[in-house]
Amino acid sequence: MKKLLFGLLMAVVAQTSFAQTLEKMQWFNESEQWEIKDKTLLMFVTPQSDYWRISHYGFTVDDAPFYYATYGGEFEAKVKVTGDYKARFDQAGLM
Template identity: 50%
Template structure:
C-alpha cells in the first residue's frame, strides 16, 4: 500500500523546510505563496487551513498545505523545520498519510 509522505505546514504563517529533493514532490492544497530554492521550501500558509479529524464537537479540517511524495515500503524521513509562529496553535511538521481519514502528523 502506498503512503503519502509529506512535509506539511499545518497552520504556521511562514515556515522554511529543508528537502533532499523536490523533483518527485507535489502539492495537495497548494498555498497561494510558496517558493523552492537550493533544497529549501518556504511557505506562507493561507488562513483557516488545518488538519484535524472528528473531535467531540464535530470539527473536521483537511485543507492545509501538504507537500508530499508517494513512498512504498520502509523509509526514513529526516526534516528540519523552522517557523515564525505567531499564534498559540501555529505548527508545522511531518505527515504520513494514506487518505483523508488515515494520517499521522
C-alpha cells in the first residue's frame, strides 16, 4: 500500500514538474492587452488581424497575436478556447 501511495505521489509531482505553464511561454506579435489569471490566458486580439498561409488568393498574413512554446516529439495539449466573436469568420484556435 505504501508503494502504491508513493507511486501515485511521484506521478503527481512529475506531472506538475514537467507541465508547461503559461508564464514560460513567449509571444509572437504580442497582444496589446493580455493577462494570465487562474491558469488562464486572457487577451484582446486586434481587429482585422489574422493568420493565413499561402491562400488560394496568393497571400500570406501573420499579424495576429500568438502565445507559444516549442516542443519536440509527442505531447498532449489540453485547451479550452472561447471568444467574444462579433463578425462572420471570427475564430480562435490552437496552432
